[in-house]
Amino acid sequence: MMPGLPDAPACARNREVILAVLREHLPERARVLEIASGTGQHAVYFAQAMPGWIWQCSDLAGNLLGIAAWLAHAQLPNTPAPWILDVTAPWPAGRFDAVFSANSLHIMPWSAVECLFAALPQVLAPAARLLIYGPFNYGGAFSSASNAAFDASLKARDAAQGIRDFEAVEALASAAGLRLLEDRAMPANNRCLVWVRR
Template identity: 65%
Template structure:
């Protein structure tokens, strides 16, 4: 078995996020998690929300670590993780919920655009989308710590950066998703929730 990767931030943010998912994923059945990272969120949320089938996914190089978490947990509602690069082929679905944490500021903006553009093909007509992470407001940082974080991201790669909430909302709207909640999270993050309409 591969060694389990570990993210301290996942441990810190999992319960605040779970509170949002309990409300907005009520009545959902099949969740696609985009960018599952270490796999910690998948195990925690699937254990807490056993009625959901929690489909984790990430780039192929991250799948062994995710499998290590899933294999240890042996939960009945976590199918094997899928290889997913937002610019390539997507799983057919349909999923009635989609979740992603701390991904939009790592992806290049064209990849963020591709993520939202693919959603209509893989989600149900009433699907719920929940995304956790830092967001700017009308081009302004919400805190000094987010400004410092954004600078550190851009130092790692020019394609990275905290995204403007309004720009993300525009992408969501083009995919048929309307914002229904925007919840303040610890450490100047947000959990933003959209619902597909029509």
């Protein structure tokens, strides 16, 4: 990694397993909107591996400089300039074959998660996929002691943060016209949830 570029160590640990899921569910040519791109490291890795994917990064304004630095360093033809996207505000116009987001739902307040899912019908093309990576609770219970500790650390930082219940997220997805295709176990007690637009 180049000095001076923002670094999210979790990205290097999870990018290969996430790419494997993306490859299974997306065609070789696809337009993908990434919500909450963070540092931009996932975008560079995925866009490099799959040149037929047009990978559109987006995040809050404060994160765009880091994303832009990664994209400029990589110089890939399939990563357009990142969008400013606050999921609670009007979204930029566009239609995508997939929407992807990693480790974001537990950082956003629940009201923002609701806004995210409510806006999906306006950006998802017919039969498009939604892929969400991160930790989830099932039946209101933590799936591991490490997830319980992680949730406590999130809430200590901001009471509006926390690991989300799968059932509540699935209800939002269903209301947005999405059908669950897969709920895959991933390393470090994470999941990758995949929906298709009905």
